[in-house]
Amino acid sequence: MQLYSEKRNSPRTPVAFSARYRVDGEKQYYNAIIWDHSGGGLLLEVQRRLEPGSRLVVDRKPETTVTSPLCAVLEVVRCEPGTEKNSFYLACVINEKLPEDEIPPDFP
Numbered sequence: 001m002q003l004y005s006e007k008r009n010s011p012r013t014p015v016a017f018s019a020r021y022r023v024d025g026e027k028q029y030y031n032a033i034i035w036d037h038s039g040g041g042l043l044l045e046v047q048r049r050l051e052p053g054s055r056l057v058v059d060r061k062p063e064t065t066v067t068s069p070l071c072a073v074l075e076v077v078r079c080e081p082g083t084e085k086n087s088f089y090l091a092c093v094i095n096e097k098l099p100e101d102e103i104p105p106d107f108p
Helices: none
Strands: 013-023 030-037 041-046 055-060 070-081 088-097
Touching (some): 030 055, 041 055
Antiparallel strands (some): 030 041, 070 088
C-alpha cells in the first residue's frame, strides 16, 4: 500500500504567503495564509470554519516579481482546527487556475 504522500502527482512545497479568499457566491473577501502548495492543491489557514465541498476563489498578489500571482478556484477537501484560537486549516484542491497572462492588470 502506498503512503498518502507517495500518491501525489507533485510534491508539497512549504511557503508562507498572504492571500485573500471569498466563498463562491459571496462578495466579501477574507485574509488567509497559504502554508503549502502542490501542483493540485493548497493548504490555507483562515479564521472561519468551512465545510468540505465549499468552493473558494483565492487570489494572491506577490510583493515582488520573484513569485507569480495566483488566482484560482478551490474546493475544500478537509477543514481542521488551526494552532491559533479561531483558526482553521483548509486542505483544498485547485479546480481552476487563471493563467498569469490572463490576470487583469488591476488584480486583485
